[in-house]
Amino acid sequence: MSDSQWLQISHDKENALLSQNLTLGSQCFDYLPEACFVVDPFNDVVVHSNALGRDLWLRCKGGREASQNECVDRVFSSWFGDQMPHLVLFTQQALEQGEAWSDELSLVCADGERLSIEMNIRRVELGENVLLIFLLRDASTVHERHNQSALNRYHRGGLIQWRRMEQVFQDIERENQLILNAAGEGIYGVDVEGKTTFMNPAAEKMLGYDAVEVVGQNMHALIHHSHENGHHFHEEACPIFTSFRDGEIRNVDNECFWRKDGSYFPVEYTSTPIRDNGQLVGAVVLFRDVSERKEAESNLKMALEEVRKLKQQLELENAYLKEELGEEYNYHEIVGKSEAVRNIIQKIEWVAPTDANVLICGETGTGKELIARAIHQRSERYNRPLIRVNCAAIPKELFESEFFGHIKGAFTGALAHRVGRFELADGGTLFLDEVGEIPLDLQGKLLRVLQDQQFERVGDVQTRRVNVRVIAATNRNLAQAVEEKTFREDLYFRLNVFPIESAPLRKRIVDIPLLASHFLKKACQKFNKPQLRLSVADTTALCAYAWPGNIRELENVIERQVILCRGKRLHFDLPSEAFNQVKTDQTEPEPLNSAGATEVLTEDDRRQGERMNIVNALKRSRGKVFGPQGAAEILQVKPTTLASRIKRYRINPAEFKVA
Ligand SMILES: Nc1ncnc2c1ncn2[C@@H]1O[C@H](COP(=O)(O)OP(=O)(O)OP(=O)(O)O)[C@@H](O)[C@H]1O
Numbered sequence: 001m002s003d004s005q006w007l008q009i010s011h012d013k014e015n016a017l018l019s020q021n022l023t024l025g026s027q028c029f030d031y032l033p034e035a036c037f038v039v040d041p042f043n044d045v046v047v048h049s050n051a052l053g054r055d056l057w058l059r060c061k062g063g064r065e066a067s068q069n070e071c072v073d074r075v076f077s078s079w080f081g082d083q084m085p086h087l088v089l090f091t092q093q094a095l096e097q098g099e100a101w102s103d104e105l106s107l108v109c110a111d112g113e114r115l116s117i118e119m120n121i122r123r124v125e126l127g128e129n130v131l132l133i134f135l136l137r138d139a140s141t142v143h144e145r146h147n148q149s150a151l152n153r154y155h156r157g158g159l160i161q162w163r164r165m166e167q168v169f170q171d172i173e174r175e176n177q178l179i180l181n182a183a184g185e186g187i188y189g190v191d192v193e194g195k196t197t198f199m200n201p202a203a204e205k206m207l208g209y210d211a212v213e214v215v216g217q218n219m220h221a222l223i224h225h226s227h228e229n230g231h232h233f234h235e236e237a238c239p240i241f242t243s244f245r246d247g248e249i250r251n252v253d254n255e256c257f258w259r260k261d262g263s264y265f266p267v268e269y270t271s272t273p274i275r276d277n278g279q280l281v282g283a284v285v286l287f288r289d290v291s292e293r294k295e296a297e298s299n300l301k302m303a304l305e306e307v308r309k310l311k312q313q314l315e316l317e318n319a320y321l322k323e324e325l326g327e328e329y330n331y332h333e334i335v336g337k338s339e340a341v342r343n344i345i346q347k348i349e350w351v352a353p354t355d356a357n358v359l360i361c362g363e364t365g366t367g368k369e370l371i372a373r374a375i376h377q378r379s380e381r382y383n384r385p386l387i388r389v390n391c392a393a394i395p396k397e398l399f400e401s402e403f404f405g406h407i408k409g410a411f412t413g414a415l416a417h418r419v420g421r422f423e424l425a426d427g428g429t430l431f432l433d434e435v436g437e438i439p440l441d442l443q444g445k446l447l448r449v450l451q452d453q454q455f456e457r458v459g460d461v462q463t464r465r466v467n468v469r470v471i472a473a474t475n476r477n478l479a480q481a482v483e484e485k486t487f488r489e490d491l492y493f494r495l496n497v498f499p500i501e502s503a504p505l506r507k508r509i510v511d512i513p514l515l516a517s518h519f520l521k522k523a524c525q526k527f528n529k530p531q532l533r534l535s536v537a538d539t540t541a542l543c544a545y546a547w548p549g550n551i552r553e554l555e556n557v558i559e560r561q562v563i564l565c566r567g568k569r570l571h572f573d574l575p576s577e578a579f580n581q582v583k584t585d586q587t588e589p590e591p592l593n594s595a596g597a598t599e600v601l602t603e604d605d606r607r608q609g610e611r612m613n614i615v616n617a618l619k620r621s622r623g624k625v626f627g628p629q630g631a632a633e634i635l636q637v638k639p640t641t642l643a644s645r646i647k648r649y650r651i652n653p654a655e656f657k658v659a
Contacts, residue, residue, distance in 0.1 A: 035136040038124075039076045041091055046074050047131060056136060062110040076134075081108035094121035094132055103139060118142050184288075189274070191282040192244055194218050194235065206289055208260035219285075223257045228264065243271040244283035253290065266294045332374035334367060335518045336511035340503035344371060351498045352378030357450065359435075359495045360473040362502030365550030368473040369433065371500055375471055376429040384428030389421050392434035399442045401458050403449075410459025420457065422449055426466040435495065436476035436487060443488040450494045470495065504549025512543045512554070519555045520570075523562040532562065532570060541572045611649045614642070615656075623657035 029036070029048075035056040038048040049057065049071050057071040060079060080087045083105055094100035100121045106114040116139035124131045180187055186203030190196055196219045199211040207214075207223055214222055220235045227233050235241050239250035253268035269287035273280055331345050344367075351358055352375045360368045369388070376386040394402050401410070405420030421430060432438075438446060449455045450470060454463050472495045481487035505512070516534055524531050534542075547554060561570045617631040624630040625642060631653070632639040646653060 032135075037071075037076065037134040037136070039132045039134055041095060041130070041132045044075050044077050046071050046076050048072060053136070056107070056138075060107050060109045060115065079107050080105060081114075090119075091121065091132065094123055095130070098123045103142075106139075107136075116140065186287045186289075187284065188214070188219060189282060189284045190219050190240065190244065192280060194220055194241060196222075197282060203287070206259075206265070206287075207257065213260075223259075224255070225258065228256045228266070240269075240271040240283055240285055244273045244280055247273045247275070247280055249273070257287065265289045265291050268293075332370070332377050334370050334374055335514050336508060337514065338503070338508035338510045340508050341511060344500060344502065345374075347498075347500050348374050348378060351375060351500075353380065354498075355379075355469050357469065357495055357497045358471045358500060359478070359498070360471065360500045360502055361478070362473075362475065363504050363549040364475050365552040366502040366504050367551060368475075368502045369431070371502055372429075372431045372433075372471045372473060376431075379429065379469070381428050381469060385425060386429045386431060387421050387425040388431040388433060390433045392437040396439050399439060400445065403442070403446065404455045404457055406458035407460045410457070414459065417457075420455075422455060422466050422468055423464065425468045427468075429469045429471055432470060432472040434474060435472035436474040436478055436481055440486065440488065443491045447488065447491045447494055450491070505547040505551050505554060506549055509543055509547075512547070513539045515551065515554055516542050516558060519558040520562065523555075523559045526559070527562055529562055529565070530568075532565065532568060534570065538570055538572055607649075610645070611651070614645060614649065614651060618646075618651065618653050618656045621656075623653045623655070625653050 030050045032050045032052065035052040036050040037046050037053050039045070040047050054071055057074075057079075077084055077087055086102075086105060090100055090102050090105070101119070103116075103118040105119060106116045108114055118137045118139050120135040122133045122135075124133055180198075180200040183200055183202055186200065186206045188196055188199040188203050196214045196217055199207075199209070199214055201211075204211055209222070218235075220233075220238055220241060224238060224240070225233055233255075239252050242248070243250045250271045251269075252271070255267060255269075256264040257267045258264045266289070267287045268290045269285055271283050271285045274282045274284055331348075334341060334345065336342075348371060358372075358375060360371050362368050372388075373386060376382060389402065391399075400406075401414075401418065401420065403420050403422055405418045405423055406414050408414055408417050445455070449466070449468075453466050453468065455466070456463055478487055478492055478496070482489045482492045505515075513534070516539060520532055520534060523529075542554070542557075557572065561572060565571070614631065614635070617634045618625070620634055621629055621631040625646065626632055626639040630639070632642040635642060637645075
């Protein structure tokens with residue numbers, strides 16, 4: 001084959017291929033995804049259209065089907081109705097510029113409806129022919145596509161976001177799981193049907209169940225079915241059950257949970273309802289084993305009960321001891337039954353509740369301080385201090401500072417502020433012992449405080465107020481001192497509102513046995529000796545001794561004997577001449593009771609007598625102990641006192657009811 005032949009064959013093949021490709025391209029045109037029209041602009045006719053173009057045409061025309069060429073040769077502008085000017089302008093633009101775009105035109109359908117379109121035009125020059133290709137899109141479809149596209153973008157973005165959130169949730173869940181696993185408290189969840197949804201390892205450990213065994217099971221039936229005493233615990237009565245019914249949080253600490261092995265332990269738990277979108281979906285229960293706490297509480301309770309019992313016992317013992325101490329003849333440490341002592345006690349009873357100043361006169365050692373203390377104790381100020389000032393022991397120049405205090409630098413040696421006795425006694429009682437020793441120049445200042453309850457500290461200008469009751473005592477004859485002008489009369493009257501005379505021992509011989517027993521008891525305690533008793537002979541000897549006034553002498557004699565005593569016997573070696581001492585006092589001493597100095601009642605006699613007395617009172621009250629006409633009233637003792645004596649003497653008041 002020649003070269004020219006060979007060339008001819010290859011040229012023919014190329015042509016055939018080209019023609020085949022053109023046919024294919026032309027066929028593809030039919031499948032363009034937009035409605036497409038090829039229009040001859042100068043003759044205003046459609047030259048060609050694709051399938052979607054034909055569909056659009058058909059849609060406007062209202063027909064059912066369109067054949068391949070049905071829209072060809074149609075007048076293109078006729079579809080646009082009265083929009084001709086706009087179409088012309090638009091077409092013109094495409095012819096001049098090669099392309100144009102508009103979304104302002106609409107196709108007019110057969111039924112008069114308008115179909116908004118978006119349109120692209122491209123100018124095509126094929127040899128001498130100038131054609132326009134129109135691509136038409138239904139505007140609503142375009143809009144829909146935009147929306148869809150936006151939606152897709154949104155979804156894609158949302159999906160990414162969601163994945164991120166999912167990751168976050170997974171992380172949180174993982175952390176929660178870690179927390180649940182690490183928590184020391186038992187935690188489990190139940191749904192609204194009471195079925196277990198989860199359980200942490202601490203709960204597994206405490207209950208002896210594996211989580212897999214309980215998930216899906218009714219937790220109440222497994223671990224909460226019975227009370228501690230074995231009685232059935234109805235689910236409806238269970239606070240956990242109610243908490244996921246009424247949405248309230250429940251804190252409980254008096255129930256128990258049962259282990260898998262049938263044992264139980266006391267629990268403290270909180271049941272918190274769980275809500276999902278406002279809907280109650282169950283509860284989460286956080287619990288801990290409180291065995292140790294309960295045991296500690298129970299031990300504490302037992303210990304407190306023990307303490308309470310001991311306290312009660314102590315109180316009883318205390319009451320008994322008080323009673324022992326506070327026997328009839330011991331009034332706030334003032335021992336005695338003599339007329340003089342009874343008189344003093346009566347006066348104390350009268351004056352104590354008032355705020356009146358009291359002046360106690362009497363010889364040294366006759367119990368003036370005891371009287372002052374008793375007045376304070378019986379007054380309403382008893383829980384405030386009783387401040388004692390021994391006026392005889394204060395140097396003259398320090399009186400003012402001692403009474404009223406001073407401020408720093410008030411005088412040489414006043415290195416700091418000092419509170420005086422009046423301030424210390426504020427609200428309470430000031431006992432001015434040896435009041436007759438107060439220097440005359442200070443008596444005026446003292447008078448002012450007694451009148452106004454006001455004073456100034458030495459060196460200070462500030463006036464201070466106090467509320468102080470003054471009890472003064474003296475062994476001097478103050479009335480005489482007033483006459484001698486060594487004591488201010490106005491101060492004397494101010495102090496002597498209520499005078500009490502303390503009696504010297506020589507005037508109350510009748511009290512000697514009681515005082516001697518009292519001092520003996522005290523001395524034995526003081527020197528840690530076994531309790532000794534006075535024999536009749538001892539008492540007789542003591543009573544026979546001509547005591548001067550100072551009771552301390554009797555006290556000292558007894559203390560000395562206790563120290564010297566070996567074994568159980570005391571030996572009073574009182575100076576024999578004392579027996580014959582001439583009593584200097586003009587006043588007759590009170591006689592001893594009917595037993596006299598020679599016949600002294602033993603402790604047993606006294607107890608027998610007291611027992612008889614109580615029995616007689618009960619007989620008279622027909623067994624009534626308390627209340628009006630009761631034995632306590634008859635005996636003039638406190639009902640509690642009588643009750644404990646009745647107990648002590650083992651008397652049965654009921655026996656006297658009939659009588
Ligand atoms: N009636 C009494 N019962 C019991 N003890 C008493 C009685 N009277 C005085 N005493 C005792 O005698 C001692 C002196 O009593 P107190 O100090 O009260 O007397 P005083 O008159 O204030 O003495 P002074 O004048 O020395 O200050 C104290 O130990 C006190 O307990």
